[in-house]
Amino acid sequence: MIDWKKFKAAVARLEKNPLAELPTELTLCKDVDGFCSKSNLKIIHTAMQCAHESAVYCEMGVFQGLSALAALSGSHDDQRLVLVDDFRELKGYGKSKDAPGLKLVRDDKRVLFYEQDCFQVMRNYMGPKWDVWYYDAGHSFAETYAALAMGRHHLADEAIVFVDDTNWNGPRTGVELAILDFGYEKLFDLGTPCNGHWTFWNGWIVLKWKAPNE
Numbered sequence: 625m626i627d628w629k630k631f632k633a634a635v636a637r638l639e640k641n642p643l644a645e646l647p648t649e650l651t652l653c654k655d656v657d658g659f660c661s662k663s664n665l666k667i668i669h670t671a672m673q674c675a676h677e678s679a680v681y682c683e684m685g686v687f688q689g690l691s692a693l694a695a696l697s698g699s700h701d702d703q704r705l706v707l708v709d710d711f712r713e714l715k716g717y718g719k720s721k722d723a724p725g726l727k728l729v730r731d732d733k734r735v736l737f738y739e740q741d742c743f744q745v746m747r748n749y750m751g752p753k754w755d756v757w758y759y760d761a762g763h764s765f766a767e768t769y770a771a772l773a774m775g776r777h778h779l780a781d782e783a784i785v786f787v788d789d790t791n792w793n794g795p796r797t798g799v800e801l802a803i804l805d806f807g808y809e810k811l812f813d814l815g816t817p818c819n820g821h822w823t824f825w826n827g828w829i830v831l832k833w834k835a836p837n838e
């Protein structure tokens with residue numbers, strides 16, 4: 625269960641007035657490095673607040689934990705996080721595995737961390753369904769499309785799905801085809817003028833998932 629009205633209104637407000645500062649409720653994210661702007665962090669945080677009290681957040685592509693911390697920040701005690709990264713990328717960018725943000729994330733009792741290829745995780749996953757899913761791992765067309773194809777089997781009956789870097793052709797076309805083939809609904813398409821932009825990083829697409837009636 626998601627409070628869609630509240631969620632959509634909050635994102636619409638941010639689309640109009642993106643955040644230049646980190647909101648106070650996201651204190652955990654302060655000083656943690658990563659690939660996410662303040663508005664994206666706020667949207668992730670809001671998604672968890674609009675989901676039910678035992679909702680599960682899944683993130684693929686955790687890196688140093690910035691976006692995962694936004695989900696943790698203010699999550700209910702009964703909410704859970706399923707986080708995945710095999711640290712194949714960005715090895716030169718700081719000491720990813722020793723990063724303090726990542727340690728905070730991995731040590732939290734609500735977190736189940738898979739240090740594995742996300743496609744392997746999706747093939748084998750038997751845990752609780754995801755109410756909020758952020759796909760931020762491989763960014764080719766094939767990876768994005770395959771992720772949205774496989775991941776839908778692990779989504780709750782209703783779920784919020786985020787895909788990053790949608791300024792790039794790969795993720796964008798992967799999302800567009802997944803919408804046509806699997807029935808995701810596009811709620812917001814938050815493009816930016818460049819990569820790393822202060823508004824919505826490198827473009828974000830926010831999707832709604834509703835399980836088809838069999």
Ligand SMILES: C[S@@+](CC[C@H](N)C(=O)[O-])C[C@H]1O[C@@H](n2cnc3c(N)ncnc32)[C@H](O)[C@@H]1O
Pocket residue numbers: 657658659660684685686687688689690691692708709710711712713714740741742743760761762
């Ligand atoms: C852009 S970073 C994620 C940024 C992060 N969400 C943040 O808030 O800063 C992408 C991450 O995805 C991971 N990754 C890429 N392909 C993967 C795969 N197939 N399985 C698991 N992790 C993967 C990389 O190791 C990298 O840490």
